[in-house]
Every structure is written in C-alpha cells, then in structure tokens.
Amino acid sequence: MLETIIGLGTTALELGLISSLTVLALFLSYSMLNVCDLSTDGCFTLGAVVGAVTALSGHPLLSIPAAMGAGVLSGLITSLLQTKMGIDSLLAGIIVNTGLYSINIAIMGGSSLLNMNKTTTIFTMMKSLVSSTFLAQSYKLVTALIFVALVVLFLSFFLKTRLGLSLRATGDNPDMVKSSSINPAFTTIIGLCISSSFTALSGCLLAQSQKSVNVTIGSGMVTIALASLLIGRAFMGKGGITKRAIGVVIGAIIFRLVYTIALRFNLPAYMLKLISSVIVIIAISFPYFKGKKDDYMRIHRAKKEAGNA
C-alpha cells in the first residue's frame, strides 16, 4: 500500500514537473503578457514530435534544442498573426493550433504514433549517468527538476531585465510601453517565442519520459496548464517574480496529485479531461466567489436585522 502511494506520488511529481514547463510558459504569456495562447496544445505536441523524431534519428541531446527551436517558430507565427496581420490573439492561437495538427503528423512521417521503447532519450542518458548513485531510482525526477530549475532561473533573471520589464508592461499597459519608445508588437513577439519554446520543451520531455508520442499528446494542455497556474497563484499569492514562478511549479505538482487521486477512484481514463475542466472552473471562479462572499454576508445580515425589527 505504502509503496503504491510513494510510486504514485513520484509519478505525479515527475509529470507535475514536466508539465510545469508549460505552466511557466503560460506564466509568461498569460500572466505577464496578458495573452491567452491557445496554440499551446499544438505547440506542446510539436515539441513532443520534433523531440521524438530527433531522438529516434540518434540525437537525444539535440532533441532538446530542436524541440525548443520548433516552439520558437510556432510562437513566432502565432505572434506575427496577432501583431502584424490584425488577427485577434485568441483566434491566432486557434488557427495555429489547427495548422499544427497537420504539421505534427507530417513530421511523424504520416503516422499518428511513434514508439521510443528502445531509443536513447535524455532520460535514458540520465539513467545511465546516475545508475551507481543514490539517485538511480529517481533519474526521471532529476532530469525534469534540472530543466524546471533552469527555466525558473532564466525567468527570474529575464523578467527583471529591460526587455523582460517591457514585456510585463505590455501586458499591464501597452500605451505606457509605446511612450517608452518600445514597440509592443516587438515585445509580444519576443514573449510568445520564449513561452512557446518552453511549451515545446515540456512536450519533448513528456514524450521521452513515456517513451512514446501520439498526435493527441498535447490535447487539453492549455486547460491543464491554466488550472495549474491558478492553483499556483492561489497558493503563493503575490510576491516577487521568483516566488511566483516557484508557486507556478508547485501549482503544477498539486494539480497532478489531484489528478492522480481522482484516478485512484477507479474513474475511467476518458473522464480525465472532464476533471481538468472542472478543476479550471473551480480554480477560476473560486476567487470570484470569494470576492462576492462579503456582499452576500452583508445582504444576509441586513435581511436578518430587518426580520428582527
């Protein structure tokens, strides 16, 4: 029993860390830039597919930059659609997401499933690297943790630079960005390129850790990531960038734990998407109702007093 719990906990931790990279991407695009990037699902799959194909061709190390580069391209197209071609940002994401479906299958050579059972991946490399140390059992966790730490470090440095600050200001007040002689189109493009590279990295790692990729690997990712982001925000509250970024990672892990627990209740696997939707609804509406609570209490008290009088 205990072993099962530890096993499930470890899996949730691994998956939480890997998907937290997508959540960190949304932290940049959604929380900072104020753009809800709906190309996230397709971009996640793109990273998974590009990473898998590169690893299958015998270049596991190269799979990381390849996936991230593909993510940058995807982000570039999404951002160009909304900044240079007058397409609404939500619609731009949906359009790119749809287009990526075909591209992803094309990259997989026309099939919708690739297997990496005997392929050297970034995880198997780490496994042989730590095989004789105490970390032998948790090689997946270590790998995921390294990438997450790097991305968190990058973000907490980047968002304090002039470029990072102008990106945050673009989400806060685009007029102010313009009056600082910075083109908000430029900051949006940079932001979405970076965030998409993280999303793709996340997909690449998930595919390699589960040793297979199919074209639906990323479906629902944007909902899951959004839920994690909001859980993280509720958990950490306001604070510095580093604190908030760590909160985001914790949110992703909590989400996976809840997910795993839900699975333990013998729920059929096809119910998972519904669960993630419900979690997003609760996570987004909870702060809203919390704000309304005081109003309800006030009305309730007034009614009670009127009844007593």
Added chain:
Amino acid sequence: MLEIIGVSKTFNPNTVFEKKALVDINLKVENGEFISIIGANGAGKSTLFNAISGSFLTDKGKIVLDGEDITFLPDHKRARMIGRLFQDPMRGTAPGMSIEENLFLASGRGGWLGGINKKDRELFKEKLSSLSMGLEDRLSQPVGLLSGGQRQALTLLMATFNPPSLLLLDEHTAALDPATAERVLSLTDRIVKENNLTCLMITHNMQSALVQGDRTLMMDKGRIIYDVKGDERKGLTVSDLLEKFKENSGKALDNDRMLMI
C-alpha cells in the same frame, strides 16, 4: 522647434459620419515656447495632439520636429522625442509594476538585458524627491497603489526623464481634485522651466490658459481661430477670451466646463 504645415485630417470620409477633425492647420512652435490651447469639445485639440504623436497618419501636410520630418514615423518612434500626458492618470504608468520598474523603462537606461542597478535607484530617488510626494521611499511599491495625483506626477517625471523635444499635456490635471491639480500644475511649470521644454497644453480652465505659458491658441471646428502672445496676451482677461471666441467663430462659447474659472 515644431512645424506643422498644412495638416488636415478627416474621419470617416465620404460617409454620413464624416468629420473634418483638422482643417489645414499651420503652426510654428519655437524652442522653449509654452503654449496653452483652449476650445470647446470636438474642436480638434486632442486630434491635433494625436496627429503630432502619431496615433494616426494625417491626410495632408507635414509635421517637422527639430528639423526631422516625422510625418510618417510610427508612434513609438516619435515617443523618443515627444512626451505626452493624458487626462486619465492611469494611462501613463503600468499599475502592476513598481515605481522603479516604471521609471527604469521610461529612462531607457541600460541595454535590453540590463537590470536596475544601485546607480539607477539613486537617480530615481533624487528625481522622485523633487516631486516632494514621499515617493522616493516607495521605489519597490506597485504604481497601482498610488493616488491619481501621485500617478500623474510620476507620469510627468517619466515623460520628461530624458527631456523631450516636445511635451504634450492633454488636460493632464482635469481628473484631479483642485488642490492636487494645482500642485501638479506648478510641478509642470517647474519641470518645463528647468529643462527649457517646448510644450503644448490643452486646458479647459481659461484662467490657467492665460496664466500658464507664454502663448495661447484657440481652436474651433478643426481650425486655429485665435493665436495670441506677448504684450497683447498679458492684458487679456477671461471675458476678453470669450469675446474673441464669439468674434472669430461666430457663436458663443457654450461649454460649461470652459466657463469654470
């Protein structure tokens, strides 16, 4: 020096909503000149500012600032030479970011990958203390926590951090309470004088239009209908201005807000 040569702008041309917002505007503003602009709602005052700062391209004419033709320059590039304040104190600052982060972006200091360093902070503190609003001790607080007057003063500081070739003030004190408006106005006066800035200020307060600056323009229906400076301006009263408006536009000025003194 700002030169506006034959600038026109019509919105929704050839439709029932056609509006001639600017009609053949010619204006020459000398370096260091402080001009106040008055006129009823819809006279084209803000449209003139939008044309100068590049919110849209004009239909006709040319805009030259300090010898550079900026007629077709995108707005964010003009912002390097033009500082602008709006009536809404929320418009000039990013509320979710701290005072020092706002100032840092406005200052243009450091490269793209540079961050705020100790020297920057000292400079920001020094500049903020000149506002005497106690903001110098609140560098790391989000701007969203500041009052409207404080935000407008901060915006003024940001817009003039690197003295611009031209400062545009679009009723920048109209949303503030009288005492705060007075304070921001005298601050404006001081900063403009200290840096010898060239400045255009839209106001609905006729009295301050006459007191502030050294030249006054009156606009109506997209035209400049009265332009006064020097000795002639010194002797003017608010009722003289109202008389001039009637004379030049053929109707009485019926805007309540403008009659407030």
